Amino acid sequence: MGAQRVHSDGDDAVMRDLRQQVRTTPPLQAGEQERLLARIALGDRASQDRLVATNLAMVIRMAEARRERGLSVSDLVLEGSLGFLEAMNTFVQSKSADFIAFAERKVGDQMDTAIASEAAAVRDAELLVAAATDYERTELLLARVLRRAPMEAEIAEKLEWTVERTRYVAQVVAEARRRHDEELLAFIDPEALDPEAFDDAVDG
Structure with missing residues (x-):
């Protein structure tokens, strides 16, 4: 994803679209996350898209917890999505046992870094x-x-x-x-x- 920011008028519309995506995305089935991660490690793009879509609610939740800290919620979702992509691409090599905990840490770190960079700017x-x-x-x-x-x-x-x-x-x-x-x-x-x-x- 690019780093272009979304501001004021467009922010609410973006968040409505993202929440609609969350509502219409079927949840993961038992064992599906592990299968997706295995295919992602081999470079499968469709598996990446599926895992991103099913974890969008988590990224939005973490972004909303950081509102009023210098970036809009949609900007934070963008940053968090970058962190989630990193989590997907590095989880297997990390040898971590819990993907969600690993992803939340990457997402939070990416958001917090973006907030700090914005404040410094x-x-x-x-x-x-x-x-x-x-x-x-x-x-x-x-x-x-x-x-x-x-x-x-x-x-x-x-x-x-x-x-x-x-x-x-x-x-x-x-x-x-x-x-x-x-x-x-x-x-x-x-x-x-x-x-x-x-x-x-x-x-x-």
Whole structure:
């Protein structure tokens, strides 16, 4: 499965379809799981599809237990399905005795990793937006104080950043300006800035 996320409007529809699949999928018969796993170990795709379908309810249950943690339930089902595929493909080699317990562990690990990655991405984005805003403000204020465009090293010194960090954020700001991305950088009026207050705030 791909990693494309499902958001807001489509999420409820996706979950309705998945729950309908659960309701219409015949349950496993006695001994069927073992036969499916044996065929899956030989690469049988139809057996994979059957085992995935009969365990979709478990994946949904685990996804719903992790709702409100940064990803939609349908996104978590997607991630959990990837974990379930890994469980199917590695169970025989794992020598584990209980497939369901093994699969639940793989599904949970995949979901938790995705949640952690999403949280880290959000934190990184928030930090980058803050850094870009600081860069923009500092660049404008230094330009007023110096009466010329500030050099990269001057901006870095004022912000107490490394030159490498300053250069990277400058690239982000330049790209945001190119795209007129008002969500990344709030509009700043240079005429409303006070150079003396700026010096006090940065040096203080």
